[in-house]
Amino acid sequence: MLDDVQVVAFDIFGTVVDWRTGITEQVGAVFADRGVALDPAGFADSWRDRYLPAMARVDRGEREWATLDALHRESLDELLAERGIAEAVGEADRARLVRAWHRLPAWPDSADLLARLRTRYVVVALSNGGFRLLTDLLKAAELTVDAITSAELARSYKPSPAAYLTTARLLDVEPHRLLLVAAHRWDVDGARAAGLRTAFLERPGEKGPHREADRAADVTCDIAATSAAELATRLGC
Template sequence: MSVPRAFIFDVFGTMVDWRESVAREAARAFSAKAITTDPYAFADFWRGRYDPAMERIRSGGRGYVQLDDLHRENLDETLAHFKLEPFFNEQERDTLNTAWEKLDPWPDVVDGLHALKAKAIIAPCSNGSIALMTRLAKYGGLPWDCILGAEIAQNYKPEPVVYHACCNALRLQPNEVMMVAAHNNDLHAAQACGLQTAFIARPIERGPGQTIDLAPNGDWDRVIDRISDLAH
């Protein structure tokens, strides 16, 4: 295996703790209105609308829509599910939707990226938009060299076009690029496109009852415990 010239990363769950962070922002919004809804249940339901919303686009049932807008649509569904629609006007919903720009990195991420950045190109390969990834990087101190992912491909992972678009943007062959993710399905898709792969477990991404992605289930090039392992 050759040393990768670039490392591209899944972000939600792999690099940042979306569940704890979104629940925190929801709890703040609920507290201001004396709402007693469980913020973790709210975060889980909101995130649960994520893949079905993207699948309509992947399957050709809808043209490409940035994830910011899908999150906003999914927020309306989530508020309706918890019967919270009367509590939030449009401006308050837009504000709550920015919760996805305020996701805390896992403890190993920032230092690990800095160590790796000294040796190779690093970039997100996320379903998040360029705007979302940029604001999230500013919030969490993620030192990307550039922003790649769904928006440059006008489609969503795990469609092959997303991985190929990232490699093409860097003018690198797929075997010169390593995809890093905490989700085995992401790595299966990247591997099928010819990319190198690295798995890192995030066993509490989905909360204490998580049952999937606790261990690698493919023949990945690397299985790491922390992002800095890639720099070594």
């Protein structure tokens, strides 16, 4: 059914890297330095909760284009003020926290998955992260892809069609020859609506122990896998 697929595009945050562990650890380090007595994991969750709404405002034209770093900074400033710790966390710390999204650990099986798929497909990163963010992130996590296709190139955020179709255009493939792999239903739904093929990869720990991650049973897609090894096998690698 997927013999015509030539390019496999991976969502990054949550699918390839463990954003929650990475952000929690780095928030915790800043809070410890500044004597802030807030739960770092809860703060990381609240910060991430602002991710989709911030990008949606850009795509609806309610504000001009801004990179994910800029959106992360705006939501961080708002959250610090709401939690009453704006004075404790200064400019240098805020810049450090925004850059934390450039330094996140890969899931233990991600490097092997990418390597296996690259033996058969062109494998690319298709993320809402900015081009520099993704360059830093993949380098630091020692992950190898054939290309980066940031939403910054489309100046439109997933799940808007332009983010997916710009990737297809840049790689000179028809949308149905491009397969998106993601651990999020909203991303799979957006790619499918844009005419891409889709694969859902379960990442049960993506949202931590107290929130339920998206499950394959709830997602409409071409391939659903509960592990990276299963996904690679299903894709013939």
